[in-house]
Amino acid sequence: MANPSMILQPAFREGWIEIYAVFALSGFILGWVAQRGNYCFVNAMTSIFTTRSLERFGAVMILFGVTALGTGTLVVAGLVPVQDQYFFNYFAGWYTLVGSFVFGFGAAIAGGCNLSMLYRASSGYVQNWVELLGMMIGTYVFAVTIWPFQSYTMEKGILSTTTGGYVEYLPYLLFHSTSTYAVLVTSLLLGIPLVALGIYLEQRTRKGWRSKASNVNFPILGAGVKATGGAQTVKPTLITSPEGGGIKDLLLLRRPYGTNLSTVILALDMLLVFLAGAGYTFNYLVITSSDGGRFFEYALIPLGVNLFLTTPWFRDSLTIVDPSTLMVVMLCVGAFIASYLSGDFKVRIPKDRRRLVVGFLGGILVGVGVRMALGCNIGLMWTNFGQLGYDGFIFLLGMLSGVYLAVKVQERW
């Protein structure tokens, strides 16, 4: 039987300007929604180990599940050619696990994953500016010290697959086929359990909140507190349902977006890019190589230093520009405008200046980790669930382990 095709097929015949415009729009939506929903993968994981809250982690599971179901549906419906779903599946190997572990540890101590780092930096958090700088340096450190060795192991297949694409495509692995039937069954097998798990984790956490709220007769600070005369009582509906409240308040940016609303919009954003970029470029959300490596390269170009001519990884893995470049820029613009209009924008310098050092060191680890893993929590983990691959599971395991270690280290400080 012939191997599946590895030639991209466009879903639409659009020009490059439209592709770039759609990616820019998608970046804007990503930044806006993540800022309004305070969406952070690292927070979702640290809260498991610190406050024993699984609500945000459940939302991330729903995000992965809905994405897998959505991309699978678009392929099954014939709107996106199947090769556009698996074409950009990366290699998998030791580096995915080690890189995601390093990334999880670094991001947890620095205070933000790749997504939250960018939207918080755009909202004025200086610690995340420093983390971003550290990430750029980390990418360079990776390029000159780790990449030559890592690429050797990838070429030779040492604890690594030697190719990506359909080889890592779950429908092909399970059914040895990329037929509509194989894609449909795989996306259902992947998506439905993830969504069910996410809903279960959210419900379980909220049930815990409700039982705590009903037993509490002293003031609780935060969302859901309502002053009634001299005393404060808890309104469980607001605590348990952040999505509550009027649509008008959401549109006028008077209140943040709820977790599930953010999750649905982000999943739709991924599907927009999946459809529009099919056949042309990496048709998923990606913010890693751009902000870590490309912007470091850009910062040096006016100084006459061209990393793409001289430095490993930069000279063989990073095009001068691609649609993700505008996606990252517009992510920052979207997050900035959302934070500005909602009144959140403020330059915030941490009182404890050591946090800046920690943020920088964490950023270096983030830069090294994401490049080792060949992607971040967005461009590899979330994306890979949409690609119906298995790297996302490896990344999830490594990142959770790294975050757990960081929480334990911080507890001892």
Place this chain on the structure above:
Amino acid sequence: MKVEGNRSGYPLRKVIAPLILSLFSIAWYQFSAIYLVKADQEALSRANFAVYVNQPQLAGYLEATRWICYVIVYVGLILFWQALVKFVRSREVIG
């Protein structure tokens, strides 16, 4: 128009921030048009096709960036104007 702020008036950072956004957008477009085009030609002259971006794609990027630049500049100026009015009014109230 509602004037936000405390005794020190409407914060100046809210006036400056939209201007920085507009200037950033112009600077980004200029950087792309000057340095990235030059870098791409350099990559072509060295036959480094791993980093080289073909002409239609680069032109698409520049065109999209130009239009985005227009939009952001106007949005930034609108926000700046609105913030400036609030800033001046808050100064009048204090002064």
